[in-house]
Amino acid sequence: MDGAEIGCRADPCEASGQPSALSNALVFGWRAVLKFKHIPEQLFDLVMSPVMFTLLFTFVFGGALPGSTDTYLQYFLPGILVQTVVFNSLYSGMGLSTDLGEGLFDRFRSLPIWSLSPFAGLMVGDILRHLIASLIILFIGILLGYRPEAGIPGVVAALLLLPLIGFGFGWIFLVLGLIMRTPNTVMTMAFTGIMPLVFASNIMVDPATMPGWLRVFVEVNPVSLMTTAMRGLLAGNVTLTQLGLALLTPALLTAVLAPLTLWLYRRRN
Amino acid sequence: MMRHSRLATKDAESAAIEARGLTKHFGNVRAVDGIDLDVPRGMIFGILGPNGAGKTTLLRMLATLLPPDAGSAKVLGYDLAASPHEVRGSIAMTGQFASLDEDLTGRENLILLARLWGFRGQAAKSRAGDLLNAFDLADASAKQVKDYSGGMRRRLDIAASLVVTPGVLFLDEPTTGLDPKARKSVWRMIRSLAEAGVTILLTTQYLEEADQLAARIAVIDHGKKIAEGTSRELKAATGSGFLHLNLVETGRLGEAKRLLEEKVGGNVQRSAEGTTLSIMVDTPQKANRALAALIDADIELADFSMGAPSLDEVFFALTGQSTEPRLSPERSDGWSRNRLPR
Numbered sequence: 001m002d003g004a005e006i007g008c009r010a011d012p013c014e015a016s017g018q019p020s021a022l023s024n025a026l027v028f029g030w031r032a033v034l035k036f037k038h039i040p041e042q043l044f045d046l047v048m049s050p051v052m053f054t055l056l057f058t059f060v061f062g063g064a065l066p067g068s069t070d071t072y073l074q075y076f077l078p079g080i081l082v083q084t085v086v087f088n089s090l091y092s093g094m095g096l097s098t099d100l101g102e103g104l105f106d107r108f109r110s111l112p113i114w115s116l117s118p119f120a121g122l123m124v125g126d127i128l129r130h131l132i133a134s135l136i137i138l139f140i141g142i143l144l145g146y147r148p149e150a151g152i153p154g155v156v157a158a159l160l161l162l163p164l165i166g167f168g169f170g171w172i173f174l175v176l177g178l179i180m181r182t183p184n185t186v187m188t189m190a191f192t193g194i195m196p197l198v199f200a201s202n203i204m205v206d207p208a209t210m211p212g213w214l215r216v217f218v219e220v221n222p223v224s225l226m227t228t229a230m231r232g233l234l235a236g237n238v239t240l241t242q243l244g245l246a247l248l249t250p251a252l253l254t255a256v257l258a259p260l261t262l263w264l265y266r267r268r269n
Numbered sequence: 270m271m272r273h274s275r276l277a278t279k280d281a282e283s284a285a286i287e288a289r290g291l292t293k294h295f296g297n298v299r300a301v302d303g304i305d306l307d308v309p310r311g312m313i314f315g316i317l318g319p320n321g322a323g324k325t326t327l328l329r330m331l332a333t334l335l336p337p338d339a340g341s342a343k344v345l346g347y348d349l350a351a352s353p354h355e356v357r358g359s360i361a362m363t364g365q366f367a368s369l370d371e372d373l374t375g376r377e378n379l380i381l382l383a384r385l386w387g388f389r390g391q392a393a394k395s396r397a398g399d400l401l402n403a404f405d406l407a408d409a410s411a412k413q414v415k416d417y418s419g420g421m422r423r424r425l426d427i428a429a430s431l432v433v434t435p436g437v438l439f440l441d442e443p444t445t446g447l448d449p450k451a452r453k454s455v456w457r458m459i460r461s462l463a464e465a466g467v468t469i470l471l472t473t474q475y476l477e478e479a480d481q482l483a484a485r486i487a488v489i490d491h492g493k494k495i496a497e498g499t500s501r502e503l504k505a506a507t508g509s510g511f512l513h514l515n516l517v518e519t520g521r522l523g524e525a526k527r528l529l530e531e532k533v534g535g536n537v538q539r540s541a542e543g544t545t546l547s548i549m550v551d552t553p554q555k556a557n558r559a560l561a562a563l564i565d566a567d568i569e570l571a572d573f574s575m576g577a578p579s580l581d582e583v584f585f586a587l588t589g590q591s592t593e594p595r596l597s598p599e600r601s602d603g604w605s606r607n608r609l610p611r
Contacts (some may be wrong), residue, residue, distance in 0.1 A: 019387040027384040031370065038372045038413060099370075107368035107429065110332050112358040113385055 021114035028121020032128065035095075042091075046133045050084040051140055057204060058144060065205065070145050077141040078230040079203030081158065082223060084137060085130050085166040086198060090190040092122040093173025094183040100268075101182070116262065119174070123167065130166040134159055150236030157233045161246065165226055168250020171257035178264040197223045222249035283346030285310045285437050285468035286331060290340035293326050300326040302492035303340065308470060308485075310345075310436075313463045315483030316472040317584075323492040324472035325365065328439050331470070332362040345436045361430035362439040367422045368429070369414045375425050376401060376410040382432045400428040404458070420451030427458060438462065440471040444478060456482060476581055488587060496587050503583045511582055512556045513547045514563075514573035522546065525568050532562045538585060547582065550575075 019027075036043065054077070062072035099105050099118075108118050138146075138155065148154050172193075176186045200214065201223040207215045218224055229246035232238025286308040293301040301323040308314045316324050329335040331342060333353045341348065347355040369378050379397035388396050401410045404424045409417065417425065423443065430438055443459065444452040459482055463469055473479050479486045480500045487497040496503060512533075516525055522544075526537045529548050533555050538547045550556045556575055563570065578586075 019385065024385060027381060030384070031373070031381055034373055034377055038374075102371065103364050103366040103368040104370060105368075106334055106362070106364055107382075108385075109334055110357055110360065110362045111382075111385055112354055 019113070021117060024113045024117035025120035025124070028118055029124030032121055032125025035125065036128070043132065046084075046088055046091075046129060047136045049087070050080055050133065050137050053083070054080050054137065054140060054144070061204075073141065073144055073146050075206075075231075076204060077137070077146045078158070078234050079201070079227045080141075081134055081137055081162060082165065082226045082230050083198050083203055084133050085162045086169055086194055086223060088129055088133055089126065089166040089169035090173040090187060090194075091129060092126045092170050093175075093177035093186050093190070095122055095125070096174055096177035097180060097183040097186050100177070115266075119261070119265075122174070123170070126166055126170055127163045130163045131159060134162050148234040150234055154234045154236055158230055161226075161230065161233060161243075164247065164250050168253040171253050171261060174261045175257055175264065178261065178268065197221060201227060203227050222246075225249070283343065284308060285312070286314075286342065286344055286470060288331065288340065288342035291327065291330055291337050291342055292339040293323075293330060293335065294338050295326075299492045301330065301337075304487075304489065304492070304494050306342075306487065306494075308468060310468050311463065311466055312484050313459065313469045313471065313482050315479035315486040316470065316489060317474070317476065317479045317486050318472075318489040319474055322489045324474075324489060325441055326492075327489070328362070328441050328470065328472060332360055332439050333357055334362070359436040360439065361433075361435035361437075363426050363430045363441065363443065365441045365445060367414075367426045369422065369426055371415040372413060374411050374413055375406055375417070375421075378414060378425065378429060379432065382429050386433045388432075396432060400431060404428045405454075418451075420447050420454070423447060423451065423455060424458070427455070431462070434465065435467060437468045437470065440469060442472055442474065444473070444475070452478075476584070488584065490588050496583075504578050506583070506586070510550055510556075510575060511547050511578050512550050512559060512573065512575050513545055514560075515545055515571040517569040517571045519544055521568050524566070525563060528562050528566060528568070529559050532559045538582070549578070549582075549586075 054073075057076055057080075058069050058073045062069035062076075065072050105118065109115065138148075148158075150157075173186060173190055176189055177183075180186045180189065200218055201221045202218060203223065207218040207224070210218060225242070225245040225248070229238055229242040232242050284307055286306055288304060288306040290303045290305065291301055292299065292303050304323075304327060306314075316327065318324050326335065330337045331344060331349070333349060333356050337349070341350065343349070344356045345359045347359065349356055370381070373381065376397050379400055380393045383393035383396045398407075398410075401407045404427070406421060406425055406428070409421055414422065414425065427440070427443065440459070444455050447455065456478075459469060459471070471478075471482065483500070485497065485499055486503060488495050488503070496506070498506070514525075516522060522539070526539070526546060529537050529546065533548050533550055535549050539545070540547070548559070550559070553575070560570070560573065
């Protein structure tokens with residue numbers, strides 16, 4: 001090797017000026033896509049548990065709960081979409097924690113790029129993940145007999161709402177990713193928080209059957225509000241209030257945690 | 270303005286690095302304590318010190334990764350505090366731990382960085398290809414980095430710092446953990462980069478590495494710069510030569526030490542295991558006299574050698590303490606042969 005080969009000074013090099021913030025973010029998005037290519041297992045992770053939940057609840061509990069598996073699937077499927085997105089939103093926090101551990105962010109931070117573009121890349125990966133997982137679940141649901149009454153527009157609207165929910169919840173795990181030392185701690189903490197939110201909600205069971213004190217919690221649980229809006233969107237009878245309530249939590253989380261994330265990131269040594 | 274080379278900067282006259290009183294505390298610990306540095310352009314400058322001396326902290330401050338608590342610095346004429354973005358535009362840093370995406374292939378890692386630097390499409394690919402060839406990684410380019418050996422990883426990591434030739438390259442312990450062959454190949458790359466005009470600031474705890482590569486060396490300990498100069502100057506500061514000897518009967522070490530100090534003057538330094546005695550001698554005659562005195566006293570020598578001081582001895586002379594307790598114990602003259610990882 002000689003110096004001339006590695007030196008990139010004139011003709012052979014074609015870097016075309018300072019790239020824009022957007023193009024930086026897109027490059028990080030490309031990285032997220034490459035990860036899907038190299039770790040296809042993560043798609044399996046992503047989709048396996050919701051698929052199992054769907055099959056299990058539809059066939060094991062479905063008959064017992066509302067009387068028939070078909071009726072239950074109709075009730076349950078919008079909820080499982082919300083549940084999947086909430087669970088999967090922890091991936092970018094884990095990814096961030098891994099990157100920080102590997103010193104990769106040091107390299108990104110010493111580049112003359114928009115300092116938040118790595119986060120934008122994580123978000124791109126998240127949105128892809130949410131869309132892929134949601135589509136697979138919808139597909140399986142439809143195979144099993146689920147019918148979205150609102151048709152294609154309802155499905156499209158649902159696919160728009162889901163990444164927004166994931167985006168909001170994602171901040172929680174980015175904050176955890178910046179605070180916790182290992183990706184595994186992030187995951188453990190995440191599950192401890194998510195489990196009660198998801199199970200003490202109206203995803204699986206009508207809250208009318210629950211004891212009064214629990215119903216109070218279930219009715220204000222953001223996951224329930226999101227599920228209600230999702231049912232409404234797919235059934236074609238959603239109200240603006242329902243949509244507003246569903247978006248309230250993601251909006252609040254973003255307003256509070258996005259600045260906190262940036263502050264933690266900049267303060268990090 | 271094309272950004273493929275960062276060798277040219279706003280002010281061709283300014284030094285590559287000019288630091289004044291850089292200081293960083295972590296709690297009560299002064300990790301870096303008022304360090305001044307002047308590194309001219311195009312030089313390989315070595316920062317030598319044991320673990321925990323503050324080398325990495327110093328580098329991270331100069332690379333804008335860590336704000337200093339006090340002091341200031343300019344890199345290629347750009348002030349760290351006032352224009353960090355410009356500093357980032359003209360430097361590259363290779364940390365102690367490979368900053369690569371383990372899940373991506375070597376080629377993808379380089380393309381990713383090339384795109385972040387503004388190479389588009391085909392240009393990013395061809396730049397990645399050039400670097401892979403230059404760093405002997407073409408065969409492994411399609412493998413995920415997690416399957417790379419330590420030496421390959423380090424080479425890729427350095428290549429990743431050169432996507433756009435930096436004006437100043439920071440290398441934090443570039444050969445730590447490498448086998449001798451991989452270390453030699455990293456050294457070769459560092460030298461050829463310097464020939465291409467890149468200023469290189471490298472930290473090392475290996476005296477041989479500083480000796481081999483660096484035109485100037487700053488020795489730091491406990492966050493302070495305790496000496497600076499060329500390797501020759503540092504050695505000259507310590508004296509012309511050292512006599513090292515091993516006894517057959519280690520029981521008589523104390524007696525031998527007294528005799529040596531009496532005949533030669535100065536202090537005898539004992540190696541960490543206590544089996545080797547070393548003493549500074551100005552002239553071969555003095556060494557002769559010392560050896561004769563030992564023979565007269567019937568102290569039998571297992572072996573002896575005479576040599577220019579190793580940088581370890583320089584470190585001892587400068588700090589009054591050996592680097593030994595903080596590093597693996599080795600013969601005091603054994604830096605070059607033994608101190609590097611095997």
